[in-house]
Amino acid sequence: MSIPGLDAWLSTAAGRYVLDWEQRxxxxxxxDVFGFHALQLGLPQGDFLRSNRIPLRLKAGEYGAVDLLCNCAALPFASLSTDLVVLPHVLEFSDEPHQILREVERILIPEGQVIIIGFNPLSLWGLKRKFDCSDEFPWNGSYLSLNRLKDWLKLLSFEVDRGQFGCYIPPVEQLKWVQRWQFIETAGNRWWHFSGGVYVLRAIKRVHGMHLITPNWRNKSVRAKALRPIAQKEGHGR
Structure with missing residues (x-):
C-alpha cells in the first residue's frame, strides 16, 4: 500500500523543495529531545529523526521502506513507551486522523513530544488543492488548518510548544519556476508567515496533577534503632 502519486511528486522540483524544507x-x-524511544510515523522518504540522539529510532507506517509495517490508527507499541513521535503528512492523508492522534497520545510518556508536519489549507497550496480534482499526492488530502489541529491537541491534553510556516513559493512543478520564486521565501517569512504552504507544529503531552519528584539533597540524620535485649525464657521443670 502507498499514497498514489507520492513517489512521482517527490521526484519533481516542487516535491524536492518541500521535502528539503521539512528536513531542515x-x-x-x-x-534537543532526549529519551529512549523515538518514532517517525509515515513518509519514509524523509529521515526526520537523523539529527536526534535517542538510541532507538524507528520508522513505522503503512507502506514503503519502514522498520515496521503497521496500522497508524492502531499502533503496536505499549502505552507510555515513547518519548518522541514525528507525523509527516500523516493526518491529512488518513481517514482516521483523530484516532491516530489518540494513539500517539497513548504511547507517549508524560512530557513526551509530537511534531506534526502538514499542508496549510490557508495558502496557495491549499487554494490549488481546493480546485484540483486529482486523486494523487498532494492534492488528494484533507488539509487541516492550524487552529483545528490545535483544538484537537488541546482536547488530548497536549500543549503547543512552537510552530513554523514555510514553502511560500506557489505550487509550481518546474525547477526554473521554483528557482525564480525563491525571493518570496524571505518576504513570506517576514510579512505573511501564516500563509506558508507547509507548517511544522510541536506539542508536549501534559498530564494534569502530575509533578516531578526530585531527590532531597539535604542531609538528614538517621536515628539509630535502639537495640532491644532479648528476653531469656526461664527454664521449666526445675
Whole structure:
C-alpha cells in the first residue's frame, strides 16, 4: 500500500523543495529531545529523526521502506513507551486522523513530544488543492488548518510548544519556476508567515496533577534503632 502519486511528486522540483524544507526544520527541532524511544510515523522518504540522539529510532507506517509495517490508527507499541513521535503528512492523508492522534497520545510518556508536519489549507497550496480534482499526492488530502489541529491537541491534553510556516513559493512543478520564486521565501517569512504552504507544529503531552519528584539533597540524620535485649525464657521443670 502507498499514497498514489507520492513517489512521482517527490521526484519533481516542487516535491524536492518541500521535502528539503521539512528536513531542515526537523534537523533543527529534534536534537534537543532526549529519551529512549523515538518514532517517525509515515513518509519514509524523509529521515526526520537523523539529527536526534535517542538510541532507538524507528520508522513505522503503512507502506514503503519502514522498520515496521503497521496500522497508524492502531499502533503496536505499549502505552507510555515513547518519548518522541514525528507525523509527516500523516493526518491529512488518513481517514482516521483523530484516532491516530489518540494513539500517539497513548504511547507517549508524560512530557513526551509530537511534531506534526502538514499542508496549510490557508495558502496557495491549499487554494490549488481546493480546485484540483486529482486523486494523487498532494492534492488528494484533507488539509487541516492550524487552529483545528490545535483544538484537537488541546482536547488530548497536549500543549503547543512552537510552530513554523514555510514553502511560500506557489505550487509550481518546474525547477526554473521554483528557482525564480525563491525571493518570496524571505518576504513570506517576514510579512505573511501564516500563509506558508507547509507548517511544522510541536506539542508536549501534559498530564494534569502530575509533578516531578526530585531527590532531597539535604542531609538528614538517621536515628539509630535502639537495640532491644532479648528476653531469656526461664527454664521449666526445675
Amino acid at each position: 526544520q526537523l534537523d533543527a527541532a529534534v536534537p
